[in-house]
Amino acid sequence: MVLCWLAFVIFLLFSVVLYILGVIFLFKGLELFIELELLSFNSLSVEFAICVDWISLMFSSFVFFISSMIMIYSSVYMSEDKSMGRFVYLMVLFVLSMVVVIMSTNLVFVLLGWDGLGLVSYVLVIYYQNSKSSNAGMLTALSNRIGDASILLGIAIMVSVGGWSYSSVLGFLSVYNDMILLSFLIVLAAMTKSAQIPFSSWLPAAMSAPTPVSSLVHSSTLVTAGVYLLFRFSDSLSLELKVFLFYISALTMFMASLGANFEFDLKKIIALSTLSQLGMMMVIFCLGEKELAFFHLLMHALFKALLFMCAGVIIHSVGGNQDIRCMGGLVRVFPITSVCFCISSFALCGLPFLSGFYSKDLVVEVLSMSVSGWFVYLVFFFSVGLTVSYSIRLFLYVFVGRFNMVSLSFISENESKIMLYGMLPLVVLVILEGSVLSWLSFSSPYFIVLPLFMKLMTVFMIFMGGLMGYEGFFFFFIWNSGFLKFYYFSMFVSGMWNLSILSTSKLNLWALSVGKVYLKNLDFGWSEYYGSKGLFSLIKSLVIIFQLIVRNHLKLFLMLLWGGVLIMIFFN
Structure with a gap:
């Protein structure tokens, strides 16, 4: 427990310092490149390169802040673990690997952080040593090895331009014909790390890790590394690659949103929610709005970490049970947790004026303004409605419905007061940080003019999604027992269109x-x-x-x- 509190203090200090520096760099328009030449082979120069700008500073600040809150949280959640020290060291190594990916502009050092994320995530997924964790860890590791191999091939290609520091060559990468292959490899690496179709099956499988790990992985570290790498290579991606990634991401967003409405595992529902939001970030990135995608990435990190921590309090208090059908009526037992869960779910749905609203509303309106075709438009808005649907369904199942646990069970929120201390600062940021960052990061405010029906389409889909979640909560068992075909359909959808079977x-x-x-x-x-x-x-x-x-x-x-x-x- 002492290690947890020590890591909390160090991470929180780093977070505050980096956030202040990020705001200063943003207002001053500063960018700092630090290059130290390590070796030189004829025309090839091996350099240790670091890029410090407001994007890397702000992202690192969020990573350190969420990690510090999770360290307080873990001091209680993992208190009965015999190897607590090993867990803390792995979490610190995980955070440092992510910071290496964020700060480095040398593709070799990016690979070191990238491989560090993959290795530590494998060790954390198999932390509870059983056959299920072992299978999930192997699936996670092997899926991510495709991205590692892509970056290795990218390193070999970048030798032809005289160095591995991509920050100095992004401007003329499109001049070389073989750079098209490099762009494709970077997109492939981002797709594997961010679990886009057809590499989506590892993300729900990674739920075998402890809940604090899931909270860190699915908010600001592992799954966002692919999106962040795309930000850095955005100037070198061709239009054809962006169109390809656009359709893949839209399908991933739809598949994950639909699957979350038929899933009953609490952590897997939130994991599919993460996959849906990653698809949304990719979609808006492919439309050319990389600053807006980065803004949504930061906001998503806050409320998704809080959502996982609320789920962890419930799972920890009810004896490790994750099936939402065995819960219900927990709002009487977990009042503070239910409030935190409700706020984070509303931020996920985009309720005004929470943090998710400032990014998600802009994302929806920018997509409405673009020329993307009816198919993508309907798929995107239907996915937005499904986000509200599974959020309402989850809240009704866990907190509002009938109490379905053993009547002799004794559960309370008093045992997890320290865990609440790690959640309450995140609640404040989920409520306020969206407006603060929208004022800071955008030099000129977005003002998007759309026809009335397109403006109201978001509101309409939100109400339809809420109605679907409410109806699904009350009538799912009737449909499931009355129609065998619907049961098979629900198994197909919750199984992510059989991607887990096809990829294993x-x-x-x-x-x-x-x-x-x-x-x-x-x-x-x-x-x-x-x-x-x-x-x-x-x-x-x-x-x-x-x-x-x-x-x-x-x-x-x-x-x-x-x-x-x-x-x-x-x-x-």
């Missing part, structure tokens, strides 16, 4: 079949004959011959001597 068992079957052939023909075949076993037999034969020579060296010496004498006599 189908790919594993091919990989294992090829591995069996290689094992039989190479490892146990030619490589065994010419490799280890054959080499061992050759060495053994040579050793036997050398031993014969050593044992009979006097006889051989005399034979060679007499042979030499005979040759001399014969030739003379």
